[in-house]
Amino acid sequence: MSAEKEKHLIRxxxxxxxxxxxQLSFVLPVPVSEQAKEAAAAVAKKLGLSHVLVSAMERAxxxxxFFVVYGRTHMQLDYNAIEVPVVLHRKHPYDELNDVIRRDLxxxxxxxxxxxxxxxxTTGIDAIMNMKxxxxxxxxxxxxxxxxxxxxxxxxxEKLVARAKAESADAILVSKVVTQRDVHKEDARxxxxxxxxxxxxxxxxxxxxxxxxxxxxxxxxxxDAGFGPGTRPSDVANFIYYRMMxxxxxxxxxxxxxxxTPDATVPATGEKLGDTL
Amino acid sequence: xxQLFVDADKIARARDLARSAANGVQAxxxxxxxxxxxRTVLRLLGISGAGTRGAPLANLMVDRLRDSGVLNKGAAxxxxxxxxxxxxxxxxxxxxxxxxxxxxxxxxxxxxxxxLREQMRADARAAVRELQARIEQRKELKKSLRVGSFEGAPWxxxxxxxxxxxxxxxxxxxxxxxxxxxxxxxxxxxxxxLDYVPxxxxxxxxxxxxxTQENFRIMREALDAESRKLGRYIHLTNYSSGLCMPExxxxxxxxxxxxxxxxxxxxxxxxxxxxxxxxxxxxFSRRICAFAEIIINTGEDNYITTADADxxxxxxxxxQLINETFARLAGxxxxxxxxGHSFEIDPAREDTLLREFAMAMMVRELFPKSPIKYMPPTKxxxxxxxxxxxxxxxxxxxxxxxxxxxxxxxxxxEAMHNPFLMDRYVALKSAxxxxxxxxxxxxxxxxxxxxxxxxxxxxxxxxxLALLExxxxxGMMAAIGKARFGDTARTPEGxxxxxxxxxxxxxxxNPFLEILEGKx
Numbered sequence: 147m148s149a150e151k152e153k154h155l156i157r158x159x160x161x162x163x164x165x166x167x168x169q170l171s172f173v174l175p176v177p178v179s180e181q182a183k184e185a186a187a188a189v190a191k192k193l194g195l196s197h198v199l200v201s202a203m204e205r206a207x208x209x210x211x212f213f214v215v216y217g218r219t220h221m222q223l224d225y226n227a228i229e230v231p232v233v234l235h236r237k238h239p240y241d242e243l244n245d246v247i248r249r250d251l252x253x254x255x256x257x258x259x260x261x262x263x264x265x266x267x268t269t270g271i272d273a274i275m276n277m278k279x280x281x282x283x284x285x286x287x288x289x290x291x292x293x294x295x296x297x298x299x300x301x302x303x304e305k306l307v308a309r310a311k312a313e314s315a316d317a318i319l320v321s322k323v324v325t326q327r328d329v330h331k332e333d334a335r336x337x338x339x340x341x342x343x344x345x346x347x348x349x350x351x352x353x354x355x356x357x358x359x360x361x362x363x364x365x366x367x368x369x370d371a372g373f374g375p376g377t378r379p380s381d382v383a384n385f386i387y388y389r390m391m392x393x394x395x396x397x398x399x400x401x402x403x404x405x406x407t408p409d410a411t412v413p414a415t416g417e418k419l420g421d422t423l
Numbered sequence: 424x425x426q427l428f429v430d431a432d433k434i435a436r437a438r439d440l441a442r443s444a445a446n447g448v449q450a451x452x453x454x455x456x457x458x459x460x461x462r463t464v465l466r467l468l469g470i471s472g473a474g475t476r477g478a479p480l481a482n483l484m485v486d487r488l489r490d491s492g493v494l495n496k497g498a499a500x501x502x503x504x505x506x507x508x509x510x511x512x513x514x515x516x517x518x519x520x521x522x523x524x525x526x527x528x529x530x531x532x533x534x535x536x537x538x539l540r541e542q543m544r545a546d547a548r549a550a551v552r553e554l555q556a557r558i559e560q561r562k563e564l565k566k567s568l569r570v571g572s573f574e575g576a577p578w579x580x581x582x583x584x585x586x587x588x589x590x591x592x593x594x595x596x597x598x599x600x601x602x603x604x605x606x607x608x609x610x611x612x613x614x615x616x617l618d619y620v621p622x623x624x625x626x627x628x629x630x631x632x633x634x635t636q637e638n639f640r641i642m643r644e645a646l647d648a649e650s651r652k653l654g655r656y657i658h659l660t661n662y663s664s665g666l667c668m669p670e671x672x673x674x675x676x677x678x679x680x681x682x683x684x685x686x687x688x689x690x691x692x693x694x695x696x697x698x699x700x701x702x703x704x705x706x707f708s709r710r711i712c713a714f715a716e717i718i719i720n721t722g723e724d725n726y727i728t729t730a731d732a733d734x735x736x737x738x739x740x741x742x743q744l745i746n747e748t749f750a751r752l753a754g755x756x757x758x759x760x761x762x763g764h765s766f767e768i769d770p771a772r773e774d775t776l777l778r779e780f781a782m783a784m785m786v787r788e789l790f791p792k793s794p795i796k797y798m799p800p801t802k803x804x805x806x807x808x809x810x811x812x813x814x815x816x817x818x819x820x821x822x823x824x825x826x827x828x829x830x831x832x833x834x835x836x837e838a839m840h841n842p843f844l845m846d847r848y849v850a851l852k853s854a855x856x857x858x859x860x861x862x863x864x865x866x867x868x869x870x871x872x873x874x875x876x877x878x879x880x881x882x883x884x885x886x887x888l889a890l891l892e893x894x895x896x897x898g899m900m901a902a903i904g905k906a907r908f909g910d911t912a913r914t915p916e917g918x919x920x921x922x923x924x925x926x927x928x929x930x931x932x933n934p935f936l937e938i939l940e941g942k943x
Contacts (some may be wrong), residue, residue, distance in 0.1 A: 173845045206848040207597030263613075272910070298911070300695050357805070358839070375805060 154225040166218040168195060174211050178205045186213040195219055235398065237384045240284060247291040247387055250396070253289035255386055256293045258310045259287055263333040263376035270355055271296060271321035274379045283378040292383065303337040307344050317351040317386045322359065330356060331367060338368045351389050353382065424865030425825050427788035428877035434789065437884070440891040441744035448899045449752050451699070452706045456931065458618070458923035460707045461485045461498035463669040464935045467550045467917055468502060468543075470514060473622035480515050481670075482619045487522040495928035499935070503543045504528060510705040540932060542876055544943055547934035554677055558715050561679035564647060568656040571604050576858050577797065577822045577830035577852060578658065584609035584841040586628030588638045592645040595657075599649045601851040605658040605682065605829060608642060609841070610634050615665025615694050616919060620674065622796030630841065634661050634671055639678035660720070663708050664690055666700070666920050672708035676714070676715035681831075682761065683712060686722035687749040688742060692909040693725055697918035698900055709753030710939040716759060721746045722830070724765035724798035726909045732767035732802070736782055737886035738908055739764050743786065744891065745899075754939070757792040761829055766818035774875060776817060781879035783825040784870075797822050799833030807834040815850065819857035824865040830854070883915075 157314035160167025172189065176182045183203050190198040195217025206212040238246055247255060259275045273280035275296040277287040295313055297306060310318050320337060322330035334354055341347040354364040355373040364372025371385055390400055462481035470481050488494040488501055505517035509530065512520075521528065531539065571578050581603045583594040588608075595606040609631035614621075624641060625633040632638060639661065646657045660682035663671040668685065675683055687705045690696035712719050723739040723746070730738070743762045750760045764786050768775040786795055799818045804811055815833030822830040832850040834842045842850075870876040894902040906912035937943035 171845060204848070204852075206844060207600035209842060210597050212845050212848050299693070306579075312547070 151226045153227075155222045156225050157222045158219060160306055162220075166220060167216065168219055169214070169216050171212070171214045173206055175210055176209045177209055177281070178203055182211045183213075186211070186215055190215045190217045193217070194221065211267065235384065235388050237380065238387070240289070240380065243380070243383055243387060244289055244291045250391060251291075251387075251394075254291050254293045255317070255390065256295070256315045257315050257319055257386065258295045258306065258316045259321065260297035260306045261299040261320070261321050262301050262303050262306060262337060270357070271298075271319065274319065274321075274355065274373075274377070274382050280379060283332055283380050285379045286383060289383060303333070303340050306337065307340050307346065310341075310350060311344060311346055315346075315350060316390060317353060319353045319355065319382065322356045330359070331363075334367050334369070349393075351386060351393075353385070355382075361416040424868060425784040425787035426856075426870055426876075427785060428872060428880045429785065429789075430729060430881075433884060437741075437744055437888050437891050438550060438748075440888075440895040441741070441748045441843050444891070444902070445745055445748040445752060446901045448702050448749075449706075452703050454927055455699070455703050456497065456925050456927055456933065457491060457669075457700055457707075457920075458482075458485050458492070458494070458925075459667050459704050460669050460933070460936075462619075463673045463707065463711075464497070464499050464547075464933055465502065466673055467554070467935050468499060468546055469550065473513070477622055479619050479622055480489060480757065483515060484518050484522075487519055489923075489925065491525055492593055492768040493522065494925050496930060497878060497927075498931035499543050499547070500540070500567050500930075500932040501525075503539045519789070530858075538933075543932070544934045544937070547938060549943070551935070551938050554715070554802045557679055558675060558800045561681070562716070564650065565656045565681075565807065568650055569654055570656050572602070572855065572858055573862070575826055576862075577827045578604035578794075579854055580605035580607060580660075580796075580829050580831045581847050581851065581911075582607045582831070582834075582842055584628075584631040586630075587609065587626040588624055588632055588641050589626065591632055591638075592642060594844060594847075595642060596649050597788075598847050598851065599646065599653060599655075599657045600627050601848050602855050603657065603851060604655070605660055606642070606646060607660045607831075608632050608634070608638070614624040615662070615667075618666045618920065618923065620670050621665050634674075636678060639674055639680060641670045643679050651850070660684065663712070663719075664698060664722075665694060666690075666704075666923070668701070668704040668708035669711065672711040672715075672717070672875040676711055679720045680717060682718040682720060683708075684722065685709065686763075687746050688903070688908060689722035689725060691903060691913050691918065692911045693722075695913065695918045697921040697924070698903060698913055698915055699924045700918075700920040703924060705749060706753050707936065707939075709750055709755055710936070712759065713754040713756070718759050718761050718794060718829075719750065719755070720761040721763045723763045724767070724796075727765060727767045728802045730910050732765075732769070733772070733778065735910075736883045737890055739782070740785070740789070740883060740887035740888045741894070742908055743789070744887070745894070747790065754941075756793070756931070757790065760790070760793045761796040762786060762790050762793055763796045763798060766800050766821060766833075769803055770800070770814055771803075776821070777875045778879050779817075779821050780825065780870070781876040783821050783827060784876070784885070785880045785884065787825050787827065794828030796829045796831070797827035798831050799837070801833075801837050803938050804837040806839060811835040811837060812849065812853070816853055816857060819854045820861055823858045823861045824868075826865060833834055895899060 157164045157166045158168055174182060174185055183200050184198050187198045198217040200213055200215050202214040204212045259271050261271055275294045276285045285291045352369045353371050354369040355377045359372045360374050361372040370389055388398060431802050462485050465481040465484060472480050474480060474483055485498055488498060505521040507520055509517040579602055581598050583591045583606060585591050591608055611628035612630040612631045616634060621633045623635060624637045625635060641926050643659050646659055650657045658681035661675055661680055661863055663683040663685040690701045691698045723742050726738045727735050736888055768778055800814050812835040818833055832854050834846045834850055836846045894907060900915050903913050
């Protein structure tokens with residue numbers, strides 16, 4: 147982060163600017179009592195909050211108390227020092243994307259997708275891969291310049307890698323919904339490991355999707371990108387195209403864009419993430 | 424209130440179609456057995472331990488019989504032969520000796536053969552009597568206590584899933600004190616794909632807690648104590664699904680569980696378990712549930728968590744009618760069939776409340792004697808717990824107004840983590856409020872006979888009827904092959920567990936099944 151950048155100091159905001167208001171709720175393993183209420187306030191104070199208000203203390207079963215607590219934090223941070231990858235490519239609309247793929251790559255892009263491991267929640271992968279798509283945005287199957295192979299649910303990583311190899315897949319799309327105790331990360335790592343052993347890691351684009359997946363985590367795991375909730379099939383299609391251009395030695399220059407520009411939601415791939423988060 | 428705006432003739436037609444689709448499968452079921460069914464028979468006959476490395480003895484024995492190609496006569500038969508051939512020896516070793524060279528066993532005379540079977544039947548009857556006594560204990564405790572918040576209120580069902588049975592007990596007790604009527608202990612991820620039931624108390628699970636007989640016992644004992652203290656009966660439920668449906672049903676019956684998730688097709692569609700296997704296993708497990716008066720919960724909510732709830736609503740109705748037929752074929756009374764469905768329509772759309780009312784009332788009225796199991800929104804849940812809570816409350820309102828039987832309460836932190844103690848607290852407190860506030864709402868209101876609700880019911884039912892016409896025409900297995908349910912295609916030879924399906928030989932012997940089918 148650059149020292150010249152102007153500072154933009156912020157605090158959480160409730161009623162008045164910079165009041166630092168935070169709401170929290172938790173359970174303490176003690177019965178409801180004045181002492182328990184003080185203990186709840188002490189939790190908030192130890193977290194660094196002032197103006198602590200225990201607004202609710204309820205008996206949540208024998209020996210348990212549930213609290214809602216408000217307080218104010220005095221921390222402030224420099225918003226300009228927060229770094230996330232917001233360097234984006236412009237998103238091609240459906241017809242245009244088919245055209246540029248035809249022009250630049252001269253062949254169909256092959257994508258193999260699956261829910262791996264024990265996961266049986268295919269909503270996400272279906273929304274991206276299947277003809278129908280999601281929220282009016284066509285799925286990859288619909289694109290003339292994509293060949294989409296959706297292997298469905300509970301696919302063993304071995305089978306996914308074998309299929310990708312057989313299909314000469316350009317990209318592998320993995321969806322995980324179940325994330326309890328980080329099972330999704332373990333499965334994802336296992337897949338990449340296998341891909342390395344099978345010699346397809348380098349030449350394949352690995353995409354990770356799911357409701358609790360984000361780009362940063364996916365990159366950390368060794369994927370090319372992560373796609374969270376609200377991702378449209380067209381986001382994924384565009385990403386794959388840009389990534390393939392980059393891999394074929396013809397990277398397209400990303401454009402600096404602000405957050406939330408609707409037609410520019412494809413993360414540029416070469417960008418390394420800051421470690422400031 | 425629950426109004427049904429569907430033509431009675433169409434309903435009768437749909438039931439006929441479901442029956443004809445299921446009948447073909449039942450003929451298959453009656454000619455086959457599975458490793459899980461045979462393990463259940465052995466467990467009933469007292470083979471409940473585990474080997475030195477934790478493998479259940481029932482598995483070791485049944486695998487041996489299958490490998491020798493003789494499982495088709497029934498495990499009980501071979502256990503009888505083994506005990507006769509090596510009296511006094513432990514059953515595993517006795518059976519291993521028999522299974523090593525079944526062809527070398529001296530043939531029995533018809534009289535000896537009959538005597539052997541009679542002996543095993545007597546053992547089975549004695550074991551069933553013990554099972555019956557334990558089921559009676561459960562029923563007596565329930566009879567002596569209050570059940571539910573008030574007459575007609577759905578039972579409030581919540582989930583615990585810490586992975587450690589002892590933590591589960593703590594969480595379950597707290598939930599009971601907060602007003603829960605049913606505790607479900609979620610199973611460890613992918614337990615349904617294990618072809619054995621783990622043994623003993625467990626403290627490490629993965630997104631849930633292993634279903635084991637000992638874990639069942641520990642939890643039921645804690646809930647007995649809590650029920651007595653509260654003066655209100657707390658039900659316990661688990662999952663009779665996956666590759667061990669019959670065994671779990673037996674263990675649950677023995678350990679006095681009240682309900683089980685149990686679906687004729689769920690494992691096939693959502694767990695890719697072989698359909699021949701599941702159809703056989705669901706039958707035997709439901710025979711046990713019928714005997715033990717365990718309420719089953721079917722899994723139709725799953726169709727609309729994967730597909731779009733509005734578009735796939737008819738698959739729920741069609742599947743419920745098929746589940747009904749299968750359950751009745753297994754001897755279940757309607758009062759024990761908890762048909763599942765859920766409140767899942769995308770909250771971004773308009774008039775979803777009316778559409779949810781339409782579905783909830785239709786399911787309620789199609790199965791008037793059954794305790795309908797209503798599931799909360801999950802598919803469209805995101806991280807905003809405050810909105811999520813408001814969303815759940817809508818499901819509470821529909822549940823009380825339309826008199827659903829069992830309501831799984833929505834958790835505002837759905838899909839982020841397993842429910843925390845405070846998540847259940849907030850859900851229970853709100854559901855209690857909504858039930859109280861809207862207690863007689865349903866008695867006071869009626870929907871227009873030509874309005875959105877009525878039209879929606881007719882439209883969904885017509886689609887369900889059309890689907891059932893296709894299923895009856897193609898046959899159940901072919902219909903699943905064409906992805907008629909849950910958008911998922913499965914083939915009769917695909918999926919897990921097919922190697923555990925065995926065609927019964929002439930003289931197949933299953934004394935437990937004889938009792939359950941009322942033939943002994």
